[in-house]
Amino acid sequence: MTGDATLRYTSAPHRREAILRRIEVDGYVAAADLVTELGVSSNTVRRDLRRLAGDGLIRAVRGGATAADASAPPFADRSGQAADAKRAIAAAAVRHVQPGTAVALDSGTTTLEIAKLLPVDAGLTVITHSLPAIAVLAPRPDITLIGIGGQYGRDTRSFGGPETLAALEHLSVRTLFLAATALDGSGVYGATPYEAETKRRLIAIARSTVVVGDARKFALSAPIRVCGWDAAERLVTDGVPAGFSGVETELAR
Structure with missing residues (x-):
C-alpha cells in the first residue's frame, strides 16, 4: 500500500466507509485483510468493526465481518x-x-x-x-x-x-x-x-x-x-x- 493510501485511511470515517464498501461487494471481509488494505493496526480495525456493528451496519463474526442482514436467526x-x-x-x-x-x-x-x-x-x-x-x-x-x-x-x-x-x-x-x-x-x-x-x-x-x-x-x-x-x-x-x-x-x- 502506498503512503498516500495509508494517509487516506487515518480518518476513522474514511476507514469505515471503505470497510462498508468492501462488505457490500464481497459480503464478507477478514480483519487481517483490512489491516493490510487500510494500513492500520489490528486494534484499530477491531475498534472500527465494533463501532460499525454497534451502529447496526455490519455483523461482526469470528475473524472479520459480514453484511448486517447476512446472519441467520438463532x-x-x-x-x-x-x-x-x-x-x-x-x-x-x-x-x-x-x-x-x-x-x-x-x-x-x-x-x-x-x-x-x-x-x-x-x-x-x-x-x-x-x-x-x-x-x-x-x-x-x-x-x-x-x-x-x-x-x-x-x-x-x-x-x-x-x-x-x-x-x-x-x-x-x-x-x-x-x-x-x-x-x-x-x-x-x-x-x-x-x-x-x-x-x-x-x-x-x-x-x-x-x-x-x-x-x-x-x-x-x-x-x-x-x-x-x-x-x-x-x-x-x-x-x-x-x-x-x-x-x-x-x-x-
Missing part, C-alpha cells in the same frame, strides 16, 4: 419455522440412508429432524458437529456416534473452526445431509466463512451429498457461496421456484 428461532415442512423433508431424506454405512449430518434444524428419524438397528455410523444432533443420537446404542468438536457457536449450536476442519480431514462417509442458509439456481449458500468452510470439508469427505432445505430458503440470501449444484446428488425440499433445474429434486409431501 437456532431456537429457526427450529419453529416451517416445522411441518422440515419433518416431511427429513422423512424423505432418511430413505436415502443405506444400512451399514457412515452418514454425516451438517448443523441445522432440518438435519436435526433427520437425526431424530434415522432408522433403528441399521448399523449406522454418524458423524456430526451439531450439538443438538449429538444430544439426540448419544443415547442410541445402535448408532456409532462420532462428535466433531471445535469452537462452539451459540447461534448455530454447532462446532466450527480449524479444530473441526482438522478432525474431518481424515474421515469418510457414504452420505452427507447438507443444510443451507440460502439456496438459488446456482447453488448453496452459508452465513459465515467458517460455516461455509465446514460445509465444504463435509462435501469433500462424502461420496454422496443430499442438500436438505425448505422452500423458504430460495427467498433468503446469504453472503458466502458454499458450492454449486454439481457438488450435490439431489435436493430434498418441499418446493422450488418455477424453472429451477440445478439438480435432481425430490419434493417432500
Whole structure:
C-alpha cells in the first residue's frame, strides 16, 4: 500500500466507509485483510468493526465481518419455522440412508429432524458437529456416534473452526445431509466463512451429498457461496421456484 493510501485511511470515517464498501461487494471481509488494505493496526480495525456493528451496519463474526442482514436467526428461532415442512423433508431424506454405512449430518434444524428419524438397528455410523444432533443420537446404542468438536457457536449450536476442519480431514462417509442458509439456481449458500468452510470439508469427505432445505430458503440470501449444484446428488425440499433445474429434486409431501 502506498503512503498516500495509508494517509487516506487515518480518518476513522474514511476507514469505515471503505470497510462498508468492501462488505457490500464481497459480503464478507477478514480483519487481517483490512489491516493490510487500510494500513492500520489490528486494534484499530477491531475498534472500527465494533463501532460499525454497534451502529447496526455490519455483523461482526469470528475473524472479520459480514453484511448486517447476512446472519441467520438463532437456532431456537429457526427450529419453529416451517416445522411441518422440515419433518416431511427429513422423512424423505432418511430413505436415502443405506444400512451399514457412515452418514454425516451438517448443523441445522432440518438435519436435526433427520437425526431424530434415522432408522433403528441399521448399523449406522454418524458423524456430526451439531450439538443438538449429538444430544439426540448419544443415547442410541445402535448408532456409532462420532462428535466433531471445535469452537462452539451459540447461534448455530454447532462446532466450527480449524479444530473441526482438522478432525474431518481424515474421515469418510457414504452420505452427507447438507443444510443451507440460502439456496438459488446456482447453488448453496452459508452465513459465515467458517460455516461455509465446514460445509465444504463435509462435501469433500462424502461420496454422496443430499442438500436438505425448505422452500423458504430460495427467498433468503446469504453472503458466502458454499458450492454449486454439481457438488450435490439431489435436493430434498418441499418446493422450488418455477424453472429451477440445478439438480435432481425430490419434493417432500
